[in-house]
Amino acid sequence: MDGRQLYRVADVMHLLSMSRSVIYEQIRSGRLRSVKQGRTRLIPASAITDYITLLEQEARKL
Known part of the structure; x- marks a missing residue:
């Protein structure tokens, strides 16, 4: 990540390849936290890190 604190959905799509x-x-499922600023949906950098950690934990359980 590039040091920003908030990312637009399009940026997160590229970061996570989703x-x-x-x-x-x-x-919607609550697995990836987000905030709204006006009409814009933003994802905090910490939420991206938490989501990646969640994916890693789930992968270890398999």
Whole structure:
């Protein structure tokens, strides 16, 4: 990541190599935290780190 604190959905799509629909699905399910600023959905850098940690934990359980 490049040091920003908040990322737009399009940026997170590239960072995580996921489609827009998958990102929104993860947000809806509560697995990926986000905030709204006006009409813009933003994902905090800490939420991205937490999400990656969650994925790693789930992978270890398999």
